[in-house]
Amino acid sequence: xxxxxxxxxxxxxxxxxxxxxxxxxxxxxxxxxxxxxxxxxxxxxxxxxxxxxxxxxxxxxxxxxxxxxxxxxxxxxxxxxxxxxxxxxxxxxxxxxxxxxxxxxxxxxxxxxxxxxxxxxxxxxxxxxxxxxxxxxxxxxxxxxxxxxxxxxxxxxx
Numbered sequence: 572x573x574x575x576x577x578x579x580x581x582x583x584x585x586x587x588x589x590x591x592x593x594x595x596x597x598x599x600x601x602x603x604x605x606x607x608x609x610x611x612x613x614x615x616x617x618x619x620x621x622x623x624x625x626x627x628x629x630x631x632x633x634x635x636x637x638x639x640x641x642x643x644x645x646x647x648x649x650x651x652x653x654x655x656x657x658x659x660x661x662x663x664x665x666x667x668x669x670x671x672x673x674x675x676x677x678x679x680x681x682x683x684x685x686x687x688x689x690x691x692x693x694x695x696x697x698x699x700x701x702x703x704x705x706x707x708x709x710x711x712x713x714x715x716x717x718x719x720x721x722x723x724x725x726x727x728x729x
Contacts, residue, residue: 576645577636580652584628584659591621591663616670620663627683631655634690643693647707651686654714658682674725678718685710685717 598614599605635655639648658679665675689710 572640572642574636574639576648576652577632577639580635580656581632583656584632587656587659587663588621588624588628591617591624595621612670616666620666623662623666624659627687628655628659631683631687631690634687634694637694638690641694643707647693650707650711651690654682654686654711658686674721677721681717681721682714685714 595614595617598611598617602609602611602614604611604614632655635648635651638651660679661675662679662683663675665673665677665679668675689707693707
């Protein structure tokens with residue numbers, strides 16, 4: 572089975588990865604730090620955003636490709652792929668703005684984890700079964716609920 576949908580999300584995520592890599596290189600030049608972070612908090616955050624992306628995205632894309640190749644519904648592949656793309660973007664924005672708690676960082680991390688869990692469980696489901704679709708639907712629903720709760724909490728805290 573083809574993994575054309577996964578290829579689209581992998582390509583979009585690759586572009587985001589290059590943007591994050593460029594941001595690290597920019598800060599290294601600006602702060603004249605060739606290796607490590609030179610105890611510069613702005614560079615440290617850029618390095619962690621880039622590193623966190625590199626730690627989570629390849630593994631998740633592999634799960635997404637297995638899910639699609641195993642006959643996962645196209646809509647579910649899109650939900651997981653788009654969820655991962657948005658999650659990593661939110662994580663990057665949230666951590667760029669603050670090294671502490673932030674809605675973007677929180678939602679990005681939780682959504683990434685939910686996508687991973689949903690794909691892992693979906694891949695474990697019986698071929699042709701509804702397990703994958705149900706799990707991804709639950710994951711998407713939980714992601715939405717967590718996102719709404721976090722946004723609500725951040726509005727109330729302000």
